[in-house]
Amino acid sequence: MSVFMDLNLSFSEDRSQLQSLVEMAAHLGFSTVAINYVFEPTAKKKQEIPVPKPINELMDQLPIVQGRSRPIRVLNRLTVVMSDSSHFRPNAAEYRRFDLLAVHPTTEKLFHSACMLYDVDIICVSVTEKLPFFFKRAPVNGAGERGVVFELCYSAAIRDSTLRRYTIANALTLMESCRGKNVIVSSAAEKALELRGPYDATNLYPAAEGLLFGLSDADAKEAVSSTCRSVLLHAETRKTASGIIYTMKSCSQQEETPESEPCRYSQEPVNVPQSSTVDVLTV
């Protein structure tokens, strides 16, 4: 079995709040969390894509995951809220600083292209409004084949009963077309008390009597563990060139030169697999 992950913790400027959020996630048994930066472009003025803060700047020491005696892994994730096709720029250099890339399409056309074309890891399903479009089988299946997953967040359902209704309704429509596969469940929590444990999240999705979100027991557990893992692996593939050359964070630089900026992607390929054909390709 894969470890538990929560790939959506809302970023806030308040450092202590973010710290308590990560600490609570570790206490509840999540081995990996991702801090989510939301980028919502508007037509009127040009906005900057947020820059992720290095994790060691946010917290001094990472908390130990309950029951695993290992520190929690914290990633960065960018969510682009799209209302127009120009809002997502493929191959933008700013996106490369993030470990995970998600889009939140608001129209059916954008949803279709997000599923079939865009090089992203996660497609967010709206939980704060009634679904403005219908999930068609073709794009949903296409996303499944490409390894792109859909995300459902539950913290809105905790906050408000109207949003809870929308969450459940949208989740059920999604489940109808994707049959429980390729779905991850995350919190989108802003405060520590909005987080729930992995088993609580699993329990929200049983199909037992057509309850709530309508996933089967096995699918529900996969939604917080192994599907999340495949998302991370899918995110890794965005950093490879044809699966041969792999760029990685050069965190080791930090020890040699503490003044230099840590955790930046090096532009050259660093880790080349042991294969004789590769050398020709890298040159």
Next chain:
Amino acid sequence: MRRADKTEESAVYQRVVLKNASPYHYMKVCLVLEDASTRPSAVELKQFIITGLKSLYGEVGAALNFDLLKYDENTLTALLRVCSRGLVKLWSSLTLLGSYQNQICAFRVLQVSPFLLALTGNSRELQLY
């Protein structure tokens, strides 16, 4: 078969086998409140859980049979007994309970078991040397 029965007659223990049909499930839950000075009483806690059930599942859900067996007001830890068919409903309504008297709260489900005895210890809190 019969001979085996005879030899086992003197045994002092009784073996109970439940094949996925235990009538009740037991949950150990802990209520976490934003303001730690608020201490709901046992009656208030049960009422609060029923409100949660009612807001998620309506009148039918509020009619679910569950009991508050034990409640520690200092740690806000409670032991609940619920008939097995209602476990998912009770658990999901506890998960989606988010505010108590206009302050944020969360139910942490510590342990769930079909056997009450299993809740006497928690393997995650063992101190191994």
